[in-house]
Amino acid sequence: MAKSGWKTVTRALKKELRTLAAGPAKPGKPAKPVSPLAPAGFPLLPVIRGVAFAAVEAGVRYQNRKDVMLVRLAPGTAMAGVFTKSTTRSACVRDCQAKLALTARGAGGEAGGEAGAAIIVNSGNSNAFTGKLGDAAVTAVTGAVATALDLPPSRVFSSSTGVIGEPLPHERITAQVPALAAALNEDAIEMAAHAMMTTDTFPKGAAATLEGDGGPIHIAGIAKGSGMIAPDMATMLVYIFTDAKVAPATLQKLLSRNVDATFNSITV
DSSP: OOHHHHHHHHHHHHHHHHHHHHOSOOOOOOOOOOOTTOOSSOOOOOOOTTEEEEEEOOOSSSSSSOOEEEEEEOTTOOOOOOOOOOTTOOHHHHHHHHHHHHHHHTOSSTTSGGGOEEEEEEEEEOOOSOHHHHHHHHHHHHHHHHHHHTOOGGGEEEEEEEESSSOOOHHHHHTTHHHHHHHOBTTOHHHHHHHTOSSOSSOEEEEEEEEETTEEEEEEEEEEOSSOOTTTTTTOEEEEEEOOOOOHHHHHHHHHHHHTTTGGGOOO
8 A cells, every 4th residue: 555545544543543532422402392382483463553672682691692672662651560479579570569659649750651661671680689789780770771762760660580699780781771772663572572581491472452442452462481470470571562542540450350360370
C-alpha cells in the first residue's frame, strides 16, 4: 500500500477509536410533554376593539422566550377583578386590589376609565415573599408603563408568575417597556398568552360571541395556570376582554357571582 494510503487508513482508525472512547452518543433533551387535553392549536379569538397586546423577551429568568406581555386598554374601559384569598398574596396582587378599590370609590382624580388602563405581566418570577423589595418592584414596573403610555399610575395593573421568594429583576422589565409600547397590536393576543406561561404545556385561550341589544358582543380570554389553583385561583392568571358596555360595579358583580362555580371550584 502506498504511503499516502496508510495515512488515510491511520486517520480513519484514530477517528473510530476516539468515537469508541467517547461512548454512546448522549440522548438529546427530551421534548416538553404536552397535555393530552391540549387543542390542536391556539383558538381563533376575536379582536376586541380598544384592546392591544405586545410581548417581548426580557430574560426575567430564562433566555430565548417571550416572558413579558403588555395590554393597553382604551379610554372608557371598565375593569373588575377577583383574586386569591391566600394570606401570602404577592405585592402585585395587593397593588391590584388597592387600585380596583380606588376606582370603585371614584377616587384618585383620573383613576376612572376615562383615562384608559394597562396590564403588564411577567413570567419566570412571581415577586411573592419578597417584602419591601417586591413593593418597590411593582412601583417601578407600573410607573414605567404609566410614563410610556401616558396613564395615571393608579390605572396600571401588574401580575407576576414564576419562582417564589426571589427578588424580581424589575430593571429587565422596565428596560423593555418602550419596546412593548411600540409593538402594541390588537391582533397579538396569542403572543401575550405565550408570554405568561410557566409550567403550562400550551397557551390557553377561549372566546364567545352573543347577541346584544346593540349587536354582537365579543368576549376573548387568555389564561395561565397548571400547577396550583387553590386557594381560590392561587397562581392562576386569567384576563377576559369584551366590547360589551358594562358599568364597573355591574361588571364586578357578574365576575364575583360566577367565579365561585367556575375557577374557585377547581383544586390542583
